[in-house]
Amino acid sequence: MNNLTKVVFISLFIPFIFSCSTDINEYQPSGKAFDIKSYFNGNVIAWGMVQDYNKKVSRRFCVEIIGQWQGNEGKLAETFYFDDGEMSYRNWQLIKQDNGEYLGTAEDVKGTAIGKHSGFAFQFQYDLLLTLDDDVYQVSMDDWMYQIDDHRVMNKTSMSKFGIKLADITLFFDKEQSDAKCSKTFS
Numbered sequence: 001m002n003n004l005t006k007v008v009f010i011s012l013f014i015p016f017i018f019s020c021s022t023d024i025n026e027y028q029p030s031g032k033a034f035d036i037k038s039y040f041n042g043n044v045i046a047w048g049m050v051q052d053y054n055k056k057v058s059r060r061f062c063v064e065i066i067g068q069w070q071g072n073e074g075k076l077a078e079t080f081y082f083d084d085g086e087m088s089y090r091n092w093q094l095i096k097q098d099n100g101e102y103l104g105t106a107e108d109v110k111g112t113a114i115g116k117h118s119g120f121a122f123q124f125q126y127d128l129l130l131t132l133d134d135d136v137y138q139v140s141m142d143d144w145m146y147q148i149d150d151h152r153v154m155n156k157t158s159m160s161k162f163g164i165k166l167a168d169i170t171l172f173f174d175k176e177q178s179d180a181k182c183s184k185t186f187s
Contacts, residue, residue: 033118033119034117034120034145034146034153036115036117036122037074037096039147039153039173039175040065040067040074041067041069041074042066042067042175043065043066043067043175044067044173044174044175045065045174045181045182046062046065046155046173047060047061047062047171047172047185048061048063048169048171049061050167051168051170052166052167053166058167059082059084060082060083061081062081062185063078063079063081063171064079064081064181064182065077065078072095072096073095073096074093074095075091075092076090076091078091078092079182081182081186082186091106092105092113094115100116100117102115102124103115108129108130109126109127109128110126110127110128110129110138111127112126113125114126120146121144122147123142123143123145124141124144124145125142126143127140127141128140128159137161139160139161139166140159140160141157141158143155143157144157145173150175151174152173152175153172153173154171154173155169155170155171155172155173156168156169156170157169157170157171
């Protein structure tokens with residue numbers, strides 16, 4: 001490839017690459033803002049699926065969440081029920097910072113998760129330690145939540161390693177059915 005071809009190639013594709021990334025600030029408040037402290041306080045249930053890089057659904061799951069907050073510190077206890085019978089747990093420790101961002105830790109998260117919100121959207125980025133067949137892999141999670149109304153939130157998460165997308169995870173949270181139990185989902 002000669003230099004002119006390289007320049008043309010880079011000029012054409014660089015804007016495309018950067019246009020694929022969304023900035024949380026694009027969701028400026030218009031009406032009531034999404035408050036995760038309020039939404040994830042008490043019981044919440046969610047249903048989701050994992051799609052591999054070919055968009056094939058590889059797993060389905062349900063998650064029961066119990067959230068408790070004291071001031072700006074919160075705990076989210078998550079119990080996951082997968083369609084293959086597996087169960088797993090994640091316990092988030094969250095702290096809301098003075099600048100409005102959230103910091104989070106959990107037993108299967110490496111380092112500290114960083115959460116930002118604007119308007120009806122919340123973005124949570126972290127490195128997850130994923131166990132597969134007795135091996136542990138560190139993957140990057142780019143988690144986006146969009147509040148639909150007071151009871152429902154949609155979630156889209158991109159899982160990647162070395163910048164290469166491995167999977168998409170989609171969840172639907174419903175606080176209105178907070179007394180629903182996952183055990184009835186796959187029976």
